[in-house]
Amino acid sequence: MTAVTAGTAETTGAPGVSDAAVAAEQAAYEAVFDAAVAADERIEPRDWMPEAYRASLVRQIAQHAHSEIIGMQPEANWITRAPSLRRKAILMAKVQDEAGHGLYLYSAAETLGTSRDELLDKLHSGRQKYSSIFNYPTLTWADVGAIGWLVDGAAITNQVPLCRCSYGPYARAMVRVCKEESFHQRQGYEALLALSRGTEAQHAMAQDAVDRWWWPSLMMFGPPDDESTHTAQAMAWKIKRHSNDELRQRFVDIAVPQAEALGLTLPDPDLRWNEERGHYDFGAIDWAEFWDVLKGNGPCNEERLSRRRQAHEDGAWVREAAAAHAEKHRVDKHHAEQHQHTGKHGEAQA
Amino acid sequence: MTSDSWPLWEVFVRSRRGLSHTHAGSLHAPDAEMALRNARDLYTRRSEGVSIWVVPSAEITASSPDEKDPFFEPAADKPYRHPTFYEIPEGVKHL
Amino acid sequence: MSTTPVTSGAAVITGAALALGDDALVLSHRLGEWAGSAPVLEEEVALANIALDLLGQARILLSLVGDEDELAYLREERSFRNAQLVEQPNGDFAHTIARQLYFSTYQRLLYGQLASGDGPFAGLAAKAVKEVAYHQDHAEHWALRLGDGTDESHRRMQRACDALWRYTGELFQPVEGVDVDHAAMESAWLASVTDVLGRATLTVPEGPRTGAWAAGAGRQGLHTEPFGRMIAEMQHLHRSHPGATW
Numbered sequence: 001m002t003a004v005t006a007g008t009a010e011t012t013g014a015p016g017v018s019d020a021a022v023a024a025e026q027a028a029y030e031a032v033f034d035a036a037v038a039a040d041e042r043i044e045p046r047d048w049m050p051e052a053y054r055a056s057l058v059r060q061i062a063q064h065a066h067s068e069i070i071g072m073q074p075e076a077n078w079i080t081r082a083p084s085l086r087r088k089a090i091l092m093a094k095v096q097d098e099a100g101h102g103l104y105l106y107s108a109a110e111t112l113g114t115s116r117d118e119l120l121d122k123l124h125s126g127r128q129k130y131s132s133i134f135n136y137p138t139l140t141w142a143d144v145g146a147i148g149w150l151v152d153g154a155a156i157t158n159q160v161p162l163c164r165c166s167y168g169p170y171a172r173a174m175v176r177v178c179k180e181e182s183f184h185q186r187q188g189y190e191a192l193l194a195l196s197r198g199t200e201a202q203h204a205m206a207q208d209a210v211d212r213w214w215w216p217s218l219m220m221f222g223p224p225d226d227e228s229t230h231t232a233q234a235m236a237w238k239i240k241r242h243s244n245d246e247l248r249q250r251f252v253d254i255a256v257p258q259a260e261a262l263g264l265t266l267p268d269p270d271l272r273w274n275e276e277r278g279h280y281d282f283g284a285i286d287w288a289e290f291w292d293v294l295k296g297n298g299p300c301n302e303e304r305l306s307r308r309r310q311a312h313e314d315g316a317w318v319r320e321a322a323a324a325h326a327e328k329h330r331v332d333k334h335h336a337e338q339h340q341h342t343g344k345h346g347e348a349q350a
Numbered sequence: 351m352t353s354d355s356w357p358l359w360e361v362f363v364r365s366r367r368g369l370s371h372t373h374a375g376s377l378h379a380p381d382a383e384m385a386l387r388n389a390r391d392l393y394t395r396r397s398e399g400v401s402i403w404v405v406p407s408a409e410i411t412a413s414s415p416d417e418k419d420p421f422f423e424p425a426a427d428k429p430y431r432h433p434t435f436y437e438i439p440e441g442v443k444h445l
Numbered sequence: 446m447s448t449t450p451v452t453s454g455a456a457v458i459t460g461a462a463l464a465l466g467d468d469a470l471v472l473s474h475r476l477g478e479w480a481g482s483a484p485v486l487e488e489e490v491a492l493a494n495i496a497l498d499l500l501g502q503a504r505i506l507l508s509l510v511g512d513e514d515e516l517a518y519l520r521e522e523r524s525f526r527n528a529q530l531v532e533q534p535n536g537d538f539a540h541t542i543a544r545q546l547y548f549s550t551y552q553r554l555l556y557g558q559l560a561s562g563d564g565p566f567a568g569l570a571a572k573a574v575k576e577v578a579y580h581q582d583h584a585e586h587w588a589l590r591l592g593d594g595t596d597e598s599h600r601r602m603q604r605a606c607d608a609l610w611r612y613t614g615e616l617f618q619p620v621e622g623v624d625v626d627h628a629a630m631e632s633a634w635l636a637s638v639t640d641v642l643g644r645a646t647l648t649v650p651e652g653p654r655t656g657a658w659a660a661g662a663g664r665q666g667l668h669t670e671p672f673g674r675m676i677a678e679m680q681h682l683h684r685s686h687p688g689a690t691w
Contacts, residue, residue: 046414046415072481076481079478080477080478082682083518083686084514085504085507085517086691088477092480093493096480099489100490102486103375103487107376107377116378172375180396199686202689311483314482315485316484318484318485319380319484321591321597322356322384330381378485380590387491387582391487391490
């Protein structure tokens with residue numbers, strides 16, 4: 001038995017064993033892993049897993065966690081200007097949840113042997129991505145509603161299948177996240193409905209926001225299946241359960257009637273019901289824009305990342321102080337306990 | 351002292367009286383007192399709990415998956431530990 | 446908007462509810478400004494919890510005497526009754542913690558007294574005193590860690606405690622309709638803050654606890670310059686759409 005140290009990878013194979021023996025052992029482990037995945041069992045942190053599976057999970061969970069914390073910014077942008085106290089409370093609670101979701105996800109990544117510090121470093125240095133959607137600005141209050149309805153709606157469509165992801169800690173984190181996300185989407189929809197049914201100016205504000213957020217929301221599902229580099233392997237490992245295009249279609253089918261109920265239009269002249277397919281057809285997505293934003297040319301890429309770095313740097317002295325305090329008092333406590341121990345000992349002898 | 355990284359803690363929450371604490375997740379904190387408070391804020395903000403334990407992740411000793419067989423399989427061939435092992439004539443109650 | 450009968454008793458209650466409600470509203474707003482910039486993710490969650498508790502208190506208090514949104518969004522700067530302490534800008538994390546320590550210690554004593562009375566705020570206070578006890582605990586734990594952490598954190602925390610000291614006297618100026626023993630509260634506050642600062646290896650500031658003309662000023666609608674900018678930001682959207690519902 002060994003102590004669990006923050007989900008460190010199990011190392012297998014003892015020194016001095018022949019290559020053939022190592023290979024055989026490796027194959028045996030792999031067979032057990034493949035069988036577990038095939039049987040829809042969950043892989044847990046200390047189970048053997050292929051290095052590529054581990055790396056793929058770390059990449060995906062990290063990107064997801066980064067998206068939650070970068071995603072706080074566009075909405076926090078409106079906390080201080082929320083137009084009613086009720087909306088202000090809702091928005092604060094929502095942005096807080098996003099910090100919470102980031103925490104659940106970083107924890108899931110840590111079970112794979114990657115510390116949060118490492119992941120934050122990679123985010124701050126641009127070596128790991130977050131969802132491109134957060135590189136778009138929130139220009140009006142209605143953007144808060146549009147993010148809740150469309151962006152969170154797209155996220156939920158992506159995330160619900162992840163609750164059955166083959167990696168246990170990720171699946172469990174997603175169960176918690178999805179429970180909380182449904183409040184996010186509903187509050188966004190409700191906020192947009194109030195605007196749509198409000199004054200002419202409010203209605204226009206809502207329509208403008210939906211016009212700006214619709215296409216980027218569709219891009220959130222990632223590139224089309226035939227261009228997606230990670231999809232096939234991720235699906236084989238049951239990290240991912242549905243392809244990008246499948247999920248995108250599911251989202252469109254759900255969103256169209258919701259837009260009608262809102263009394264708002266979606267900015268796509270090609271959007272219409274296809275009886276034969278049993279789905280809505282929709283227009284071509286501007287993938288050039290998608291790749292451009294991904295490469296860093298979005299309206300807010302620079303701003304989001306530098307704000308995040310700034311917060312981290314400004315907080316360094318606080319984190320150091322708490323660590324230093326803990327260190328001092330750990331020593332104090334240790335001394336106190338020793339003292340007490342000796343005291344008791346003395347008593348017993350007396 | 352320049353380290354600004356905090357250790358990892360595992361959080362266990364008792365969701366209501368009468369139930370045992372179950373693992374809720376983990377978080378970072380500089381010390382136990384702050385870990386408890388962070389856990390309260392993070393894992394019980396929707397009234398999910400009435401009691402919390404926090405344990406430094408590094409202090410947990412776990413069985414290894416490699417020991418799965420010797421650890422857990424011997425228990426599988428002792429069906430006489432389970433009440434369903436025993437046949438009781440039909441109609442006998444409260445057993 | 447609910448209309449309250451205009452009697453002097455009602456006016457007294459209105460003044461008192463505004464004083465307590467504006468304190469909570471304004472401090473909640475300031476804490477909300479931290480969203481996305483806290484020193485560590487766990488602290489994002491903690492600060493937001495405190496801000497949400499305060500906003501909840503503000504909404505109950507303002508609703509006792511009018512429409513919460515009209516009161517929050519349509520009053521001019523000079524009509525706000527909050528103490529100047531809570532409107533002070535966040536500064537660094539040490540300033541925010543010093544402000545929290547001073548204010549939550551006061552608010553805990555205040556609500557403790559109100560909860561044991563039978564006045565119009567007893568019900569609210571009984572619920573809020575539990576929230577505020579947690580806020581004080583949070584502030585105290587951070588004060589200890591910043592005061593007795595590194596040289597830098599000690600210096601920052603001492604500077605913050607010193608800078609905000611002169612806004613603490615106002616908290617104990619009697620407010621009509623807030624039926625508590627302000628003098629007793631003040632000595633209990635001093636004892637509590639002195640104890641925490643001592644354990645945090647910090648020095649109790651020596652300066653006056655009120656500015657030259659600051660005593661009771663916030664309660665009378667005299668605020669500091671940053672407050673005007675704060676409510677301009679807070680109110681602008683609501684005021685841009687007169688009569689709209691959100």
